[in-house]
Amino acid sequence: MPSSDEKSGEKSGEKGGGKNAAPPLPEPLRVAVADSHTHLDMQGGTVDEALAKAAAVGVTTVVQVGCDLSGSRWAAETAAAYESVHATVALHPNEAPRIVHGDPDGWSRQGPRRPAGDAALDEALAEIDRLAALPQVKGVGETGLDYFRTGPEGKEAQERSFRAHIEIAKRHGKTLVIHDRDAHADVLRVLKEEGAPERTVFHCYSGDAEMARVCAEAGYFMSFAGNVTFKNAQNLRDALAVAPLELVLVETDAPFLTPVPYRGRPNAPYLVPVTVRAMAAVRGIDEDAMATALAANTARAFGY
Template sequence: MSKHHREHNWAPALASLNEDELSNKDLELSQSVVSQSAVSQSAVSQSDSWLNLIKSGVSIADDHTHMLSVVNFVHELNLQLAQKGRDLIYQPTADDLVVKAKASGVSHMLEVGCEYPDWEPTISFAKSHSDCVRAAIAIHPNEAVLHGHRGTTGPDGLPVVYKPYHDIPFDEAMQHLRSLIISNPEEIVAIGETGLDYFRTGEPSRFAQREAFRDHISLAKELNMPLQIHDREAHSDVIEILLKDGAPEMTVFHSYSGDACIAAILRENGWFASFSGTIGYKGNEDLRESARIIGLNHITVETDAPYLTPMPYRGRPNAPYMVPYTLETLSQVLDISLSKAAKVTRENTEKIYGF
């Protein structure tokens, strides 16, 4: 296997049950990497610890993932690899990702659809895996300003690109969102992701983005739904709006990115932080300190797949089976057992979403 192939290929699971009973396709997600990797004694110990826990019935939940997007992400990655004459990586289906996650101790997954055309496929996917998948839907903050063609280029410099469904005015899209949530109470357990993104959206569009955030807050409170927040380089405005408008009872900062000051505000208000693989990235001590401040009783874990893959596999495709790595990092940060971290984060997910 070439170095470039290893750099893009699927990472191994931290541990997995009954791998001899999994399909050959599913095994390709891990064996091709495991066979080529020199695993340290520490990593073996961590793997054994998690394996023993899941054998005893311990499980965790992925608080925020995009499995349907993972499939498209890998397809695009393989197109790029083919153009460069490199080996392709295994192309899973979303169903394959569920199987792999369950074998790796991830019993429940919250699939997030935050663009208009994604909502119904997200709901259908949750229905097809009713034992382990639930849905959250919303209009992503960067999408909110595209509806009605109100977007402007942000600091990231990417051009504004409108798609046909962006012709639908924001208010009309919100009405459809509300209707879908009301019509699918078993599948949809949260509104998200919504919030503010000042990296992707320019200053002239930010008022519209803030108003869209407020509309989602209002809807979550009307329907008594948990709210998942996307907060990118907009901490102060996100906090200000939540405090001014009144946050829903269950408010979750997905892929938490704040510092110690923001963490103290979350703790004071009883809001939750969901940590992704970024908690283990070099230089992210603010995130690790935030976890200590917020405390385990208000923390969940997530992948935000297909991105934010945990260390030491940053840069490879992400999927729910990888969330145990983030749990393992969290247990080290909080200086608690892996068992306790699994138990409490799983209980927090059940408390927030009811599954």
């Protein structure tokens, strides 16, 4: 899910004719890459169609990310069925307060209201723990902290869930996938207090260049999405410019954060090349060099 305020800004571009139409396929990449973070279950069409369109433009691997129990089960099942799909499983940061307070709205797709409280969160985390042990599940996430949608009353549940996800990732030797929205200092604090897993990815990196240097020092991967192309996202381009190339990933976070010039239209893994080319321009390298680094980094980040 989006980790910056760009998602809300993106909606402003949805007005006007043709804005709901799927963008055309971009020119294929010559070096295949992976979409390090996508939500196929939230996109139109079938998994087969999404993977075929992505492969046609050089996006040959996708990481399907879970945000709640049903989505995490779906991610694991889909990754088991498709060689080019890897899964991550988690309770989204905004999911934890809703479970504790018995609110099924928002990201949650759990159905009728369930018993609230810490016991309910423990029960959900136990299922994430079970799923994390599966071989096709390469990561635990997206987890972290989100202060944009969840107010102060939800912070305690978010942090407890985040700490539990860190423990699960370390125990199973899986990659930790971070959702950090308006919570940079606290996310970095909790990672330091708990001890981050060997492989940690900041999904839809939303910090600035100074934070990128902090992440680099800790060895955290930084994954850039389509919002790096947005006119008002110079902070992301500045961060990308200073991040060590060996720690940089690319993602769609589809169906969100569609890159310019298709901002506001549905996103999908096949649009990764648009972002790759924009990232190459920021780094001042050719797209083949950028794609080569991204492919190697993603495989290393998720251990596949």
